[in-house]
Structure formats: C-alpha cells, structure tokens
Amino acid sequence: MFDIGVNLTSAQFAKDRDEVVIRAQEAGVSGMLLTGTNLHESQQAQQLAQRYRHCWSTAGVHPHDSSGWTEDTAQALHRLAASERVVAIGECGLDFNRNFSTPAQQEAAFSAQLSLAAELAMPVFLHCRDAHARFLELLDPWLDKLPGAVLHCFTGSAQEAQECLARGISLGITGWVCDERRGLALRDVVPLIPAGQLFIETDAPYLLPRDLPKPVSRRNEPAHLGHILATVAGLRGDDPAWLSTVTDGNVKRLFGVAF
Template identity: 35%
Template sequence: MLFDSHTHLDSKKFENDREFVINRAKSNGVSLMVNPGASLESSMAAVKLSEAYDFIYAAVGVHPHDAKTMDEAMLAMIESLAKKEKVVAIGEIGLDYHYNFSEPEVQRKWFIEQLRLARRLGMPVIIHDREAHEEIFKTLKAEKAFDHGVLMHCYSSSAELAKEYVKLGAYISIAGPVTYKNNHKTISVVEQVPLERLLIETDAPYLTPEPNRGKRNEPMYVRHTCEKVAQIRGISLEEAAEATYQNGLRFFGIPDPRTVK
C-alpha cells in the first residue's frame, strides 16, 4: 500500500494517457494520491480528478511562480474550492527565490494570505520552499500554520532544520532526489527524522527517481523512493510503505480505505 502524497496528474504531460497512468499506478500498489494545485486552473483540475477517482484527493492553492496572477477574487475562488468534499489541504504554496517568476514581495503577500485562508478553514498546508528556508520557517511560525498541519513538500533543506520542523509538528515529504547519487543531504534527513513524520511523493511529472531518471515521472515510481527510504532506515519495503501510508492518512485526515465499508 503506497501513498503518493504529491503528484500533478493534471499536468499537460499526462494529456494523452492520464487515465492509463492513474490505473497503472493503482495496479502497482499506489492506493492513494494527493494532487495539489499550483494555479487556479490546476486547482480546479485537481478537484475534478478527486471527484472522478475514489483514491485521489486534492489540494488547492497558488504556487509562488503564479503569485503574480493572484488577486482577492482568485483567493475567494480558492476558498470556494477548498470547501469541496475531497480537498484535504491548501497547497502547494510557498516561496521560490530560485526562479523569481513572481516578484519576492508578491510571493510573500500571497503566501501569507493563503496561510491565513488555511487557518480560517482549519486546513493543513503543503509548502513549496526553494532557496527560502529561513524565511518560510519564520513565516509559518508567525502565522501559526503549525496549529493545523504543515507538510514540507519535496524537502531539500538540512536535517537540522527538518528536526526543528518536526518539533513543531510538521511532516517531511521525501521525493525522487533521495535516490540520486551523492544526495547526502536528503539521505541525512531520512536518517534523522522520525519515521512517523515522513511521507513520500513523486511530484510527477517532475523529479523522476532512479532508475528511471530522465523519463517523465509518474505515481507508479513512488515505489523507488519508498525502497530508498526503507534501505536508509534499515527496514523492509513493506514497513516503509505502511508507515508512510499511515502518516499520509493522519496528516491529511483521510479515512483508511481498508477499514471503510
């Protein structure tokens, strides 16, 4: 039972075979997926996917790259989507100072506004953090985001900061780069973060794990990330899969489909 906690099945890269990719993941043990939005359009698409498949859930939000498109009307539309039955988080939201596709001040404004939306709704948040580690940590604390749940998506910072996040109740999501040669930083995170605070993800169609690096990523490949986590922790694949599966259920507040009749 594998849980891909972050995948973008609405991506145009799946336009020609989306249903096949989804069913292939299911037949390869991926029992649950969360599809976060990155824009208003993709948030709407994420909700539609969640309504079409019982094992897919959605998150809604606007990525820092698209913060420049946001206004109050769009925020209200995100709020409306967030109230749909199978929407389990606000995300992915955050800061990205690597590309700066939106001006830093604009990113900050709409990151905070979406954190406040999540707080009003009592929903957890999925955080995108690229080259903004210290600022994001301080902002999450200032906005009391940890009160309702924080998931650090595709975590790329240090084990030391990860442990500070965990102290505040956050979860750390591990993606395909943990399988890349010499990625000692992420391996150290997996070694030092308690297993009960780790999730796994693909971020498909991006960040494809070994041995498929260079190909389009898809949810089926979350198994390779889980295998690497198991290897690092010195446990079986089954133990790693069950732990990260249960962690995903707990973080997102999803009932275990194995016990729901």
C-alpha cells in the same frame, strides 16, 4: 502506498492520464494527492480527484504563480476548499531560487493562504526553495492555528530539516533521494526524520528517480512510488512494508482521508 505529490493536471499526462492512474494502482499505489499550483490547476485537480477513486487534491497558488494573486483568487480558493475532495491548502510557500514572482508577491500570497488555511482549519501543503529562514518567519505565527503542515519535496539540509521537524512540520521525500549526484545530502537527512513525520511522493511528472533500471521515458509517474519507498526504507533500516503502513497512517491523520 499513498503518493502525496502528483501533478496529474500536467500536460505531460494529457494523452494517457487514465493509463497513468491504472499503472499506479497496479503498482500498489492505494491513493494520491493531486497538487494544485494555481487557481485553474487547483480546479482541475479537484475535478480529477472526483473522477478517480482514492484521489484527493490540494487548492492553492505556488510561489511561481504568486504575481497573479488577488482577493478574487482567495475567494475562489475558499469556495473550492469546500469540496470534500480538497483536503489541504497549497501548494504554497516561497521560492527564491528563480523568482518567477517577486519575493514580496510570494510573501503576500503565502501569508494569505496561511490565513485561509487557519480560517478553514485545513492543513497546508508547503513549498520552500532557497528561502528557509524567511519561510519559517512567515509560517511560525500560524502553526498553532493549523491542524498540520507538510513541506513537500524536501531537499534541504539536516539543520533545516531539524528546524522544521521541531515545529511539528512533516517532510515529503521524493525520488531526489535516488539521485547519486544531487541527492547525497538528503540521504543523510532521511534517517533523522521521525517515522510519524515522514511522507513519500513522486512529484510526478518531475523528478524521475535516476537509479531506475532502463526507464522507458524521462517522465516520472506515481507507479514509481514503490521504488522511492524502498530506497527511503533502506536508508533508514526500516522494513518497506512497515514504513508503507506508517506513512499511510500519517496521510490518514493529516489529511483525514480513508483509502
């Protein structure tokens, strides 16, 4: 199993990061993609990817941090992306839910990162919340210039999923699908995703699956990826081992990694 969304740079992992990685490996996680959410976090993620076996990272600026986007940021990300451990541009996109950065700032940073990914022929690791129409409007002109795209932590509607899938965008599913309060609509979407466009992730340390039996902490960990995979497989009527093999193949194809 490969976890495409791990915020291993989070301060929540500061005291036991090595142990978190070991627990993930013992739980059958064969690789992880470490998320970069701003320039500093992207640099840290790349360093951690070099430190841990079968880990890679993204380099980008999350919409929440878009207010800090500058040309210097773009140049620094360009240099960082030259690392063999950096395999995607992102996390980038739009988030009109909380607007920590203004919509205009988000759109500028998103478009700049799409341009960077196209220049470098790298896939994009995407974020979208409460901004679906504008997100696609900005993304559409770039899709034929990119080797691939995955919308991570997808929690949207069936229509939004279909509009993304029709464009060739893959979807990342997290433990949100294990939430009996907020995840019911997503449970109906999961069977609609072609296996070749499906990825699984924890988004650790966030989104701890609510149906885990007696979790010792509210912190999510990549070791819980198997629980998410089993839930997704059950909703689709797939054999978990088969689905793990297919999603691992998707990772290798999109990000060009071997694990």
